[in-house]
Amino acid sequence: MIPSIFQYEFMILAFIAGIVTAIVAPTMGVFLVIRRYSFMADTLAHVSLAGVTVGFLTGTQPILSAMAVSAITAIWVEELRRKRRVLGDSALSMFLSGGLALAAVLLSASRGLNVNLHSVLFGSIATVNRLDVWIILSLGVAIFLAIVCLYKELSCIAFDEELAETGGVQTRLINHIFVILTAITVSVSMRIVGILLIGALMVIPVTAAMQLSRSFRGTLWIAIALSLLSVIAGLFIAYYVGFSSGGTIVLLSMALFFLANLCKKFVGSP
Amino acid sequence: MSATNAIEVQDVCLSLGGHTILDAVSFAIPQGSYVGIVGPNGGGKTTLLRIILGLLRPTHGRVAVFGESPFAARRRGNIGYVPQRIAQADIPFPISVEEIVWSGRTPAIGVGNRRSPHDRKFVEEVMDRAKVGHLRHRLVGNLSGGERQRVFIARSLAADPSLLILDEPTTGVDIAAKEEFYALLKTLNADLGLTILFVSHDIEVMTSEVAFVLALNQRLICHCESHKFLSEDTVERLYGKAMQSHPLHLHL
Numbered sequence: 057m058i059p060s061i062f063q064y065e066f067m068i069l070a071f072i073a074g075i076v077t078a079i080v081a082p083t084m085g086v087f088l089v090i091r092r093y094s095f096m097a098d099t100l101a102h103v104s105l106a107g108v109t110v111g112f113l114t115g116t117q118p119i120l121s122a123m124a125v126s127a128i129t130a131i132w133v134e135e136l137r138r139k140r141r142v143l144g145d146s147a148l149s150m151f152l153s154g155g156l157a158l159a160a161v162l163l164s165a166s167r168g169l170n171v172n173l174h175s176v177l178f179g180s181i182a183t184v185n186r187l188d189v190w191i192i193l194s195l196g197v198a199i200f201l202a203i204v205c206l207y208k209e210l211s212c213i214a215f216d217e218e219l220a221e222t223g224g225v226q227t228r229l230i231n232h233i234f235v236i237l238t239a240i241t242v243s244v245s246m247r248i249v250g251i252l253l254i255g256a257l258m259v260i261p262v263t264a265a266m267q268l269s270r271s272f273r274g275t276l277w278i279a280i281a282l283s284l285l286s287v288i289a290g291l292f293i294a295y296y297v298g299f300s301s302g303g304t305i306v307l308l309s310m311a312l313f314f315l316a317n318l319c320k321k322f323v324g325s326p
Numbered sequence: 327m328s329a330t331n332a333i334e335v336q337d338v339c340l341s342l343g344g345h346t347i348l349d350a351v352s353f354a355i356p357q358g359s360y361v362g363i364v365g366p367n368g369g370g371k372t373t374l375l376r377i378i379l380g381l382l383r384p385t386h387g388r389v390a391v392f393g394e395s396p397f398a399a400r401r402r403g404n405i406g407y408v409p410q411r412i413a414q415a416d417i418p419f420p421i422s423v424e425e426i427v428w429s430g431r432t433p434a435i436g437v438g439n440r441r442s443p444h445d446r447k448f449v450e451e452v453m454d455r456a457k458v459g460h461l462r463h464r465l466v467g468n469l470s471g472g473e474r475q476r477v478f479i480a481r482s483l484a485a486d487p488s489l490l491i492l493d494e495p496t497t498g499v500d501i502a503a504k505e506e507f508y509a510l511l512k513t514l515n516a517d518l519g520l521t522i523l524f525v526s527h528d529i530e531v532m533t534s535e536v537a538f539v540l541a542l543n544q545r546l547i548c549h550c551e552s553h554k555f556l557s558e559d560t561v562e563r564l565y566g567k568a569m570q571s572h573p574l575h576l577h578l
Contacts, residue, residue, distance in 0.1 A: 224433035
């Protein structure tokens with residue numbers, strides 16, 4: 057017997073997109089968190105809203121236009137950080153507001169467009185179509201393969217960037233690839249968790265895993281497991297109760313974080 | 327045997343915002359030497375290390391590491407580096423000793439490649455040498471200053487460098503661990519022929535441990551054998567007269 061939830065094509069599509077998101081978001085997130093760059097995900101997500109609006113205005117796939125706009129922003133922020141012209145967090149904060157402002161202007165200019173803002177902001181399972189899923193699946197596989205190839209370099213830079221550089225790692229090139237992968241992850245996650253909640257899915261499972269893990273690699277695997285749990289349970293609840301998928305998923309991952317924290321308190325730190 | 331020096335610094339000057347940090351510094355360090363840089367705070371010790379590492383470009387002058395630019399030497403994995411305060415730095419994320427040491431092997435393995443049996447053997451040897459093998463599954467954040475110092479030495483050795491650069495390596499390390507640490511440096515220098523250059527404000531360590539001393543206070547005050555360094559003239563020129571009345575408080 058197939059549960060009734062899987063009799064609808066849109067739910068199968070939502071699950072595929074959700075599982076891809078649940079794997080890639082914390083995988084990129086673990087590098088962001090230990091580099092204290094967590095805010096990068098939120099900034100790129102807000103900029104993505106401008107990208108989505110551009111997509112609606114020009115008739116391009118919103119995921120692809122969001123990806124292009126956030127990748128350009130990501131490189132820009134990274135160069136500002138590297139040249140130390142602007143402090144890292146103020147660059148992020150500036151682009152976050154700038155992206156939102158651009159989206160607001162573009163949305164007001166396109167009054168005639170029927171954009172379902174709520175589903176873009178908070179995620180929606182009902183609006184995922186086949187083309188979206190193909191795009192999400194192929195980008196997700198590309199991100200995963202890139203991380204497998206660059207795992208050593210990415211983690212070496214994340215542990216200590218200056219040590220990586222003096223040791224001979226090509227930090228500038230790898231950092232550019234890293235921020236572009238982050239931008240792609242944000243656009244992949246957009247459909248299911250929504251723009252305002254992407255940052256949470258990249259950060260919360262990782263923070264929860266850090267309470268339990270005894271190594272960097274362990275953190276990565278635990279984070280992926282917690283995120284899969286939140287996304288799959290979240291999609292079921294969203295379907296049966298009718299809650300927003302993004303909101304439910306993020307609340308579940310918060311609950312897992314508190315559980316992990318309790319475990320650490322009672323069982324002792326690893 | 328080789329005619330190449332490990333480090334050649336020629337007429338290096340650096341000014342930042344109108345202030346002179348380094349003024350016409352020149353010296354050469356032959357391969358296999360054990361050299362310490364000493365000098366007052368703000369005398370340009372760390373700045374000089376950063377120039378040799380290629381993290382800073384001098385305003386004027388030339389630096390060669392094994393006859394190449396610092397960038398080329400870095401790419402080859404020729405330089406091992408242990409930065410300042412690493413023994414005390416806050417490491418707020420879970421990472422095991424083994425993972426830190428392997429991260430030093432990253433450039434030697436190469437992008438997209440997996441660890442070969444040779445890599446595994448080499449990293450094991452390095453961990454044994456630095457006596458951190460028994461700590462491999464521990465979280466680095468939970469180690470003592472001395473243990474952590476040895477972990478970062480192992481990390482820097484994992485790339486099989488020919489030159490080891492250390493900045494104030496024993497800050498935050500207790501006396502027993504300090505002695506063990508200097509003994510380790512001595513064997514690395516003697517057994518592996520590793521060229522070692524380290525910065526310290528500790529004059530006692532300079533005279534008892536290293537073979538040569540570079541005394542730096544914007545300019546190079548002397549480049550001499552360590553036992554000659556304590557001649558009053560050098561210390562006075564380095565720190566100024568005030569130090570002579572408080573010779574035991576040389577923590578500059």
